[in-house]
Amino acid sequence: MKKVLVVDDSATMRRMIIASLTGLGEVAFEQAVSGLEAIELLTISSMDLVMLDLNMPDVHGLEVLRFIRSQHSMRDLPVIVLTTRGDDDSRSAAIRAGATLYLTKPFQPAVIASQVQPLLHAT
Amino acid sequence: MRPEVTTDRAFIDDFIDDYFSECEEHLATVRRTLLAFDEAGERPIDPPQLQELLRALHTLKGLSGMVGLSAAEEVAHAMEDGLRAVPESSAVPRNLLDTLFAGVTRLEEAVVARRARINPPSPGAFVDQVRDVIASMQSTTGGRDIVHVRTEALTRFRFAASAALLARGVGVEVIRQRLASIGKIIQTTPVALPTGSVVFEFTVKLPTGVEPPDEWRDDALSWELAEQVMPVGVGLVVHSNEPMESPRPVAAVSSNVVRVDLARLDDLMRMVGELVVSRARLSEAVRRAHGQLTSSVEEDLTDANAAIERQLRGIREGVMRVRLVAVNEVFERLRFAMRDVARETQKSIHLEFVGQETEIDKLVIDRMLEPLLHLVRNSASHGIESRNDRVANGKSPDGTIVLRAHAAGDRIVLQVEDDGAGIDVLRVEQRAVAAGLIPPNEALTPDVLLDVLCSSGFSTRDSADMTSGRGVGMAVVRDTIRAIGGTLFLDSTLGRGTRFTIELPLTLMITDALVMAIGDQSMAIPQISLREIVPLEGATITRVENNEVLTYRGRVIPLVDLGARFNFQPRPGAKRHALIVGSESHEAGLIVDGILGLREIVVHPVTDPLVAIPGISGATELADGRVSLVLDAAALVRVSRERTERTAARMLPLSREPAATLGWSATVSEKLWS
Numbered sequence: 001m002k003k004v005l006v007v008d009d010s011a012t013m014r015r016m017i018i019a020s021l022t023g024l025g026e027v028a029f030e031q032a033v034s035g036l037e038a039i040e041l042l043t044i045s046s047m048d049l050v051m052l053d054l055n056m057p058d059v060h061g062l063e064v065l066r067f068i069r070s071q072h073s074m075r076d077l078p079v080i081v082l083t084t085r086g087d088d089d090s091r092s093a094a095i096r097a098g099a100t101l102y103l104t105k106p107f108q109p110a111v112i113a114s115q116v117q118p119l120l121h122a123t
Numbered sequence: 124m125r126p127e128v129t130t131d132r133a134f135i136d137d138f139i140d141d142y143f144s145e146c147e148e149h150l151a152t153v154r155r156t157l158l159a160f161d162e163a164g165e166r167p168i169d170p171p172q173l174q175e176l177l178r179a180l181h182t183l184k185g186l187s188g189m190v191g192l193s194a195a196e197e198v199a200h201a202m203e204d205g206l207r208a209v210p211e212s213s214a215v216p217r218n219l220l221d222t223l224f225a226g227v228t229r230l231e232e233a234v235v236a237r238r239a240r241i242n243p244p245s246p247g248a249f250v251d252q253v254r255d256v257i258a259s260m261q262s263t264t265g266g267r268d269i270v271h272v273r274t275e276a277l278t279r280f281r282f283a284a285s286a287a288l289l290a291r292g293v294g295v296e297v298i299r300q301r302l303a304s305i306g307k308i309i310q311t312t313p314v315a316l317p318t319g320s321v322v323f324e325f326t327v328k329l330p331t332g333v334e335p336p337d338e339w340r341d342d343a344l345s346w347e348l349a350e351q352v353m354p355v356g357v358g359l360v361v362h363s364n365e366p367m368e369s370p371r372p373v374a375a376v377s378s379n380v381v382r383v384d385l386a387r388l389d390d391l392m393r394m395v396g397e398l399v400v401s402r403a404r405l406s407e408a409v410r411r412a413h414g415q416l417t418s419s420v421e422e423d424l425t426d427a428n429a430a431i432e433r434q435l436r437g438i439r440e441g442v443m444r445v446r447l448v449a450v451n452e453v454f455e456r457l458r459f460a461m462r463d464v465a466r467e468t469q470k471s472i473h474l475e476f477v478g479q480e481t482e483i484d485k486l487v488i489d490r491m492l493e494p495l496l497h498l499v500r501n502s503a504s505h506g507i508e509s510r511n512d513r514v515a516n517g518k519s520p521d522g523t524i525v526l527r528a529h530a531a532g533d534r535i536v537l538q539v540e541d542d543g544a545g546i547d548v549l550r551v552e553q554r555a556v557a558a559g560l561i562p563p564n565e566a567l568t569p570d571v572l573l574d575v576l577c578s579s580g581f582s583t584r585d586s587a588d589m590t591s592g593r594g595v596g597m598a599v600v601r602d603t604i605r606a607i608g609g610t611l612f613l614d615s616t617l618g619r620g621t622r623f624t625i626e627l628p629l630t631l632m633i634t635d636a637l638v639m640a641i642g643d644q645s646m647a648i649p650q651i652s653l654r655e656i657v658p659l660e661g662a663t664i665t666r667v668e669n670n671e672v673l674t675y676r677g678r679v680i681p682l683v684d685l686g687a688r689f690n691f692q693p694r695p696g697a698k699r700h701a702l703i704v705g706s707e708s709h710e711a712g713l714i715v716d717g718i719l720g721l722r723e724i725v726v727h728p729v730t731d732p733l734v735a736i737p738g739i740s741g742a743t744e745l746a747d748g749r750v751s752l753v754l755d756a757a758a759l760v761r762v763s764r765e766r767t768e769r770t771a772a773r774m775l776p777l778s779r780e781p782a783a784t785l786g787w788s789a790t791v792s793e794k795l796w797s
Contacts (some may be wrong), residue, residue: 009178009182010145010182010185010186011141011145012138012141012142012145012186012189013182013185013186013189015138015141016134016138016189019134019137019138020134033296034296034299036295036296036299036311036313036323037294037295037296039295039313039321039323040284040289040294040295040321040323043284043315043319043320043321044284044285044286044289045286055177055178055181055182056178057174057175057178058299058308058311059311059313063313067313067315067321070315071315071319073319083185084181084182084184084185084188105185105188105189106185106188106189106191106196107189108131109131109134110131
């Protein structure tokens with residue numbers, strides 16, 4: 001069973017993301033409502049993939065990404081940044097910080113699923 | 124133009140209700156923060172608040188895009204752009220603030236249109252407007268990335284997260300909320316330890332005298348005084364360089380909240396209601412089986428029945444609590460609306476809230492938004508006088524509107540009170556006569572006054588007249604309140620102000636009630652409205668003109684003979700009792716022919732105006748399947764009161780004391796006249 005961590009401060013958005021990915025077979029979803037909670041969950045249990053929002057209270061998604069890449073155990077963890085378009089600088093910042101993929105909202109469920117699938121099963 | 128993303132229709136439909144409710148949350152944040160900026164005036168923007176606002180807009184933008192509501196998406200996007208153009212450490216310019224307020228209205232319109240499945244208004248004009256405002260703002264660029272923090276006595280908290288703690292519900296989000304509840308979180312830093320675990324550092328400004336409770340140390344939380352915080356880069360946090368005051372209220376958004384469609388709760392409540400009736404039938408069957416079963420079987424049945432009753436009560440209260448929300452949510456929306464009115468009318472008006480934490484059924488309070496909005500608008504535009512008039516009359520130049528909420532038994536009382544000009548009863552009377560609404564020379568009783576103000580024939584006759592404004596839509600206001608079993612009252616003093624009081628049921632539906640016999644009928648009365656039950660055998664009853672009064676423990680209590688009032692056949696040889704209802708200062712004794720017992724009943728409101736009878740609040744089904752009417756104690760007290768007053772035929776001076784108890788509303792009639 002693969003474990004995917006969905007990080008987004010919007011409950012509706014988390015549900016939408018999970019609904020988009022439920023067709024991918026045996027996947028367990030963990031949810032974090034903030035960057036803080038994401039870091040907590042990542043240190044406590046191991047994940048196979050992270051769907052990461054950027055614009056969140058207290059700890060920004062980029063900070064979560066930097067934290068992930070600073071940890072030896074998570075250097076190769078696929079992290080898909082999924083953020084609302086409009087932050088022009090954020091794409092390059094996210095890629096520099098180690099994002100595996102950078103996708104924008106609004107998204108099409110099928111597109112997200114097709115992007116996630118190979119990453120999820122490569123690990 | 125950005126490429127159009129169309130998401131699957133079915134996918135959108137699955138999430139549309141979530142979208143609506145989450146929108147409400149973010150719109151509330153946007154309104155609250157914009158009002159804070161408005162109040163701040165020329166003071167520089169509070170960065171945490173700005174971040175909160177930007178985040179709310181950002182989320183609105185993202186969610187609106189997901190459900191294909193591009194009008195809202197574009198408006199939110201434009202608002203974000205406008206805010207990001209504000210130079211650091213400066214106030215939000217007035218023209219931008221006005222545009223942002225307009226933007227909130229655009230967002231609301233778009234969401235409403237989506238709900239109604241119609242095309243939302245095009246956002247083009249608004250987007251252009253924001254662009255113009257941005258161009259007009261002189262852009263002083265500053266390094267947004269580095270913000271300096273004042274040296275302050277701060278407390279640094281460290282939380283060592285672990286799986287064991289999380290398993291017992293102590294996660295970093297819980298800790299963050301805990302800290303936000305006692306102080307202002309200035310900075311949050313996750314620190315990775317070489318062991319692979321993580322420690323979260325929170326730098327918190329605590330108000331003087333506030334100490335974190337020692338038992339927090341049990342949750343792997345430690346703290347110490349931190350002298351200084353170094354400036355940090357963007358991404359982690361943004362700091363305030365404004366003098367730090369007491370902590371602002373914690374944002375209402377919380378991670379451990381589940382959203383539930385109200386319709387599902389209604390279904391649940393209805394099913395609980397049906398269960399209550401079935402349980403009553405079971406009770407009745409157990410009672411009838413008495414003597415026909417072996418005693419051990421009967422005992423088991425009785426015990427099981429009692430247990431079901433207890434558990435059912437628990438479920439019922441649980442469901443009811445889930446439906447309760449603080450009225451503050453609606454009050455805040457009124458504050459937002461007030462701003463527009465105050466600007467339109469060039470008046471300076473303070474809006475005060477009292478009891479905004481009072482909880483009320485979500486459905487009830489949602490229906491009250493429009494009526495309250497109307498009353499507040501009326502008070503602002505027609506009640507509160509112009510500055511000059513106020514000063515000339517020796518009042519403070521600024522008007523005040525107070526919104527109050529409090530619980531009174533099984534009712535919730537909402538009030539809109541202004542310190543404005545009050546209603547000129549004589550003029551209303553003349554105009555009502557002229558309009559043919561009341562016969563000449565008839566005294567305008569309080570109920571009739573409200574009727575006149577609420578009649579559409581009266582409302583729009585003269586827009587310059589202050590009372591006419593009160594008429595616009597007042598009929599709708601009263602109908603809306605009545606439709607959910609509420610009552611509207613009016614209290615006004617010429618020159619001093621006007622107060623509208625709305626009494627509402629706390630929740631619809633299930634309650635404990637006393638079932639009693641009146642003539643050949645049985646009726647029910649909610650237990651919570653009962654104060655005492657007095658046997659009338661041997662009691663002292665005196666007749667004063669047409670009214671009977673009971674002298675009991677040194678009090679004189681007016682009596683209402685329910686049998687006579689509802690024209691029921693008298694029951695010979697009945698053991699009559701008086702049910703004492705109302706407040707201590709305004710009570711009444713309702714005469715009944717017998718007490719049948721306490722029952723849990725499901726109240727169905729009687730809202731058809733053709734069958735609306737004063738003193739009846741609804742109907743219920745009893746265990747034997749018969750339908751019984753439910754009495755409205757407050758209305759009956761009022762009836763008794765008015766009758767006594769007609770007898771007394773006098774006019775009392777008006778008092779301006781605030782209503783503190785349920786008794787107040789029953790005294791409207793004597794206070795109305797100055």
